[in-house]
Amino acid sequence: MPDAYAIHTARFHRTTAQQGASLIEVLVALLILAVGGQGAMLLQAQALRVSAAAADLTHASFIAYDLLDRMRANPDALAQYAMQLDQGCHPATPGASVVQTDRNDFMHAVTCELPAGHARVQVQGPQVSIHIGWSQERLDGPGAQASLLLSTRIRGLP
Structure with a gap:
């Protein structure tokens, strides 16, 4: 009988040493899963910020090309389109002339639709x-700015 007792005790001690191993494996797996999930969330947040910045650039490009098209349609009044816009939303108001309407629409688009938008037309x-120019704080932090510069020649009517 003493030999049977020794075998039983040896088995008991062997299982006792292994009891916490599965718990440690589960905790390590949970840690890896948590770190992976956090990485995926940070990647998604960065993708959203970059997407918003790209949308701002696309919108600024659309605004600039819209004004250029309006200037091409009215080449005789080209000099009247020169302007400087500071930050702050300038609501669109009906203009008395085509040039004034074009300027008002441009002012409204830049200052109200872009974050901290400002512009200069020379x-x-x-x-x-x-x-x-507009604020890029969502992507690059406080004080960050982005800008777009378009330059072209507009010919008068023949």
Whole structure:
């Protein structure tokens, strides 16, 4: 009988040493899963910020090309399109002329639809430059700015 007792005791001690191993494996698996989940969430948040920044650039490009098209449609009044816009929403108001309406629409689009949007339109003869800037704080942190510069020549009617 003593030999049977020794075998039983040896088996008992062997299982006792292994009792916590499965719990440790589960905890390690949970830790790996948690770190992976957190990484996926951070990646998704960064993708959303970059997507918003790309949308702002696309919108600024659309606004600038819209004004250039309006200027091409009215080349005789080209010099009247020169302007400087500071930050702060300028609501669109009906203009008395085509140029005034175009300027008001541009002012509204830049200052109200872009975050902290501002712009400068320079006209020197047929050469036109449109510079649009806006806040990029969502992506790059406080004080970050992004900008778009378009420059082209607009010819008058033959």
